[in-house]
Amino acid sequence: MATTNVQSNTPATMRRSSRKTAEDTRTAYLYLLPALLVMGIITFYPLLYQIYMSFTDFGLKNLRVNSPPPNFVGFDNYLRILKNDMPFTGFDFWGTLAFDLWWATSNVVLHVVLGVLVAVLLNVEGLWFKRIYRAIYVLPVVIPALIIATVWKNMWDADYGPINSLLSTIAGWFGGAPVHIRWLDSFDLPISWIPLPLSYYAMLVTNIWLGWPLNAVVATGALQSIPKELYEAAEIDGATRVQQFLNVTVPMLRPAMLPFAIFGFITTFNLFHLSYFLSGGGPDHRTELLVTWAYRLVNEQKLYGIASAFAVYVFFILLILTLITNRLAKATANYAE
Amino acid sequence: MATANTRVSSIGRRARGTSSGRPLTLGTQILLQLICLFLAFTVLYPIAWVVSRSIDPSTLNRPTSLLPEGATLDAYRAVLTQPTTNPVSFARLALNTILLAGGVTVFALAIAVSAAYAFSRLKFPGRAQLMLGVLGVLMLPAVAGIAPLFVLLNRIVIGGFNLRNSLFGVGLAMTSGALPFAIWNLKGYLDTIPKELEEAATIDGATRNQTFLRIVLPLATPVLAVTAFLVFLGGWTEFYLSWQFLTEPKNFTLSMALYNMVGQYAGQTPWSRFTAMALIIALPVAVVYLALQKYIVGGLTVGGVKG
Numbered sequence: 001m002a003t004t005n006v007q008s009n010t011p012a013t014m015r016r017s018s019r020k021t022a023e024d025t026r027t028a029y030l031y032l033l034p035a036l037l038v039m040g041i042i043t044f045y046p047l048l049y050q051i052y053m054s055f056t057d058f059g060l061k062n063l064r065v066n067s068p069p070p071n072f073v074g075f076d077n078y079l080r081i082l083k084n085d086m087p088f089t090g091f092d093f094w095g096t097l098a099f100d101l102w103w104a105t106s107n108v109v110l111h112v113v114l115g116v117l118v119a120v121l122l123n124v125e126g127l128w129f130k131r132i133y134r135a136i137y138v139l140p141v142v143i144p145a146l147i148i149a150t151v152w153k154n155m156w157d158a159d160y161g162p163i164n165s166l167l168s169t170i171a172g173w174f175g176g177a178p179v180h181i182r183w184l185d186s187f188d189l190p191i192s193w194i195p196l197p198l199s200y201y202a203m204l205v206t207n208i209w210l211g212w213p214l215n216a217v218v219a220t221g222a223l224q225s226i227p228k229e230l231y232e233a234a235e236i237d238g239a240t241r242v243q244q245f246l247n248v249t250v251p252m253l254r255p256a257m258l259p260f261a262i263f264g265f266i267t268t269f270n271l272f273h274l275s276y277f278l279s280g281g282g283p284d285h286r287t288e289l290l291v292t293w294a295y296r297l298v299n300e301q302k303l304y305g306i307a308s309a310f311a312v313y314v315f316f317i318l319l320i321l322t323l324i325t326n327r328l329a330k331a332t333a334n335y336a337e
Numbered sequence: 338m339a340t341a342n343t344r345v346s347s348i349g350r351r352a353r354g355t356s357s358g359r360p361l362t363l364g365t366q367i368l369l370q371l372i373c374l375f376l377a378f379t380v381l382y383p384i385a386w387v388v389s390r391s392i393d394p395s396t397l398n399r400p401t402s403l404l405p406e407g408a409t410l411d412a413y414r415a416v417l418t419q420p421t422t423n424p425v426s427f428a429r430l431a432l433n434t435i436l437l438a439g440g441v442t443v444f445a446l447a448i449a450v451s452a453a454y455a456f457s458r459l460k461f462p463g464r465a466q467l468m469l470g471v472l473g474v475l476m477l478p479a480v481a482g483i484a485p486l487f488v489l490l491n492r493i494v495i496g497g498f499n500l501r502n503s504l505f506g507v508g509l510a511m512t513s514g515a516l517p518f519a520i521w522n523l524k525g526y527l528d529t530i531p532k533e534l535e536e537a538a539t540i541d542g543a544t545r546n547q548t549f550l551r552i553v554l555p556l557a558t559p560v561l562a563v564t565a566f567l568v569f570l571g572g573w574t575e576f577y578l579s580w581q582f583l584t585e586p587k588n589f590t591l592s593m594a595l596y597n598m599v600g601q602y603a604g605q606t607p608w609s610r611f612t613a614m615a616l617i618i619a620l621p622v623a624v625v626y627l628a629l630q631k632y633i634v635g636g637l638t639v640g641g642v643k644g
Contacts, residue, residue: 021460027545028461035452035520036467042513043474046485053485065492118376126361127369136377139384142626146574146592147619150599151387154611162386209379217634270478272577277599291480299581304484311481318476 050308054078058305070305077309088301090285091293097317100289103200104269107207112261114208115215116253119223120245122216138217140210149277152206156183156278185283199279199287207274215260222256223249262325269321290314391612412609413617420614421597423586434590437504437579438572441511442565449519450561454549456520457527458535471517479514480577486510487581507582511575515568522567526560527553563632570622591618 029036054077056070084091118137122130140148155161158180167179183202190198226249234244272291275281281288281296288296294314297307361369391412393405417427455461456468490510493500500506530553538548554561576592583589595618598611626633 024459025461028455028459028464031451031455031459031549032467034448035516038448038512039471039474039516042486042509043482043516044470046482046489046513047474047477049489050482050485053488058484058488063488063491065494121369121372124361124369126366127373128366129370129373133373133377136380138627138630139380139623142623142630143384143619144570144574144622146576146595147615150595151383151612151615153599154608155383155386160608162382166382209383213380214634217630221634270480272478272480277596291478294478294481295483295577295581298484298487299577304488307484311477311484314481315477318478319473322476 050311053305054308054312056305058308060302062304073305077306078313081306081310081313086301086306087303092285093313095286096288096290096293099196099200099287100269102196103203103287103289104265106204107211107268108261108265110204110208111211111215111264112219112257114212115217116219116250116257118212118216119219120249123220123223137213139213141214141217143210145210145271145273146277148206148210149273152202152209153184153278156202156206158182158184184279187283197283197286199282203274203278203287206278207268207271211264211268215257215264218260219253219257222253225256226252259329262329265325266318266321269318290317387612387615390608391616393609412613416610416613416617420594420610423589423594423597425586425589425594429587430589430591430594433504433588434573434592437508437511437575437590438569440508441515441572442569444508445512445515445519445568446561446565449516449564450523450554450557451549453520453523453527454553456524458532458553471520474514475517475521479511482513483510483578483581486513486578490582501582502584502588504583504588507575507578510578510582511572515571519564519568522564523557523560527557530556559632563629566625566629567633570626573622574618 053070055072055074057073057076058070061067062070080086081093084093121127122133122137155163158164161183163183164179164181167181171177171179181198184199186198188198189195190201230248230252231244234248239247269289270291271289272295275287275289275292276295279287281292290310291314294307294310297303297310301307389405392408392410394407394409394411419425420427420430456464456471487501487510490501490506491499493506500509534552534556535548538552543551574592575590576596579590579593580596583593591614595611595614598607598614
């Protein structure tokens with residue numbers, strides 16, 4: 001509205017440009033209007049309401065249409081989460097955060113390393129049946145995560161699962177006894193000085209199975225954009241294949257793989273399906289992630305107020321992680337140039 | 338294979354990035370083949386297991402071989418009539434899932450594409466703040482927004498109809514998360530379309546709307562297809578919202594039925610029906626994913642590298 005005033009006493013060229021800007025603004029908001037309306041109602045309003053809920057004792061009693069509003073409790077929910085002061089057992093905020101960070105880190109490192117190695121392997125000149133292998137290796141990428149998680153839960157089953165059957169068969173060849181490992185509910189620590197239960201390793205193996213192929217696809221793309229001349233020059237200088245890999249391939253892959261690794265880190269950090277369906281967070285909630293707790297607080301405990309405060313924590317944790325990883329990516333971009 | 342290889346190398350893709358021109362010795366070839374075969378085995382074993390269980394006539398006894406005796410499609414027949422003990426047919430589950438995933442896809446994309454165009458092409462006050470808002474929502478995992486959506490949708494009761502306890506309500510809650518994703522994904526691609534085409538059209542007298550509908554939308558077809566597929570895939574296997582919101586079996590979805598089959602212990606799982614169901618759910622989306630794979634991965638890497 002203000003622009004009409006400005007137009008009357010500005011030179012012709014400026015008038016035209018300011019009219020164009022005003023028109024652009026009007027068009028822009030017209031194009032944005034449906035999205036803003038819908039997101040305002042079903043995205044932003046609920047998120048603001050979530051912040052309000054996080055300061056109340058919202059529970060089952062407040063759920064009905066005519067039920068009384070919840071009581072305001074200040075920062076009580078936030079403090080109770082930090083102190084693990086819950087009306088049920090097994091909740092450990094700091095333990096879950098530490099496990100989640102380690103879970104994402106360990107997965108991404110293994111995914112990227114395996115993905116790059118397989119990409120290099122499939123790029124070796126003269127290797128037979130490449131196309132067949134490429135076609136097979138992409139299969140885990142295209143299967144929905146829900147299916148992978150529920151199927152693998154049964155694969156790890158102690159009594160009937162094919163993993164134990166396979167291990168029993170292999171043990172049988174060497175005259176060993178049938179294997180009966182309780183992968184998902186055993187409290188034993190496979191490596192005594194690492195406080196991670198067996199189910200973590202089962203989750204890790206499953207996630208490696210589903211994670212390295214996509215990394216290999218991305219690494220292959222990056223690998224094929226490395227100029228061949230670099231390898232020729234390295235070879236003239238007498239570099240061995242291992243030296244070529246370390247001094248040409250790895251530095252050239254870094255700018256492409258690092259952003260993808262960051263994307264993978266955030267995805268794995270929030271990977272609901274594997275924890276919820278495979279280990280069920282067990283044994284005794286030791287393999288829960290932040291997102292599975294966010295769901296359990298609503299779905300099982302029906303503590304909507306506490307769940308809201310928990311979600312606010314999750315938001316800030318992810319904000320911090322995103323800022324840190326973005327800084328990391330920027331540093332590497334400079335390094336690449 | 339030989340012809341395929343020469344064809345690939347003739348367009349200069351295979352040769353790039355390879356270590357050197359030295360030919361592989363037979364020993365190295367065999368060693369590399371063994372590694373490749375082992376990897377192929379690890380990838381294929383779970384898939385082969387699922388397929389073999391789904392055609393296994395015995396449901397509970399300990400499966401030993403990958404090729405069960407007396408293979409049968411009974412499990413598929415059973416699943417296609419009534420998958421779980423809930424009084425709901427497979428057709429109903431599939432229809433619910435298609436309506437849910439398809440509805441969210443059409444709704445979210447129709448709204449997202451014009452918003453993405455505005456973010457990508459137009460300068461307007463508040464642009465940076467709004468984009469930051471979309472990104473912020475995108476950062477928060479959908480599970481973390483479930484409490485307020487559940488509470489608020491539960492308040493909307495018309496007659497005997499509770500919006501929370503309906504596919505429509507779940508669809509709204511899913512759109513809440515799908516919309517920011519669709520906007521961001523589409524914007525990333527629209528940014529890569531050269532502006533010159535639109536400028537040429539404007540000089541020829543085309544209005545903003547004509548440029549958008551006749552120039553930009555046709556050029557964006559690949560990314561529209563990929564985004565539509567990714568949103569649909571999310572809806573096709575959506576679990577936590579439907580599981581939290583829906584209580585009536587007539588509204589249940591395929592993934593809820595699948596979860597109902599898993600059971601607490603595998604001893605209770607109806608193995609052949611469960612695996613048949615898993616394959617039926619996975620196969621259609623896996624086939625489409627394979628067809629679109631090039632574009633999906635391309636989008637991931639472009640978005641990643643260009644930030």
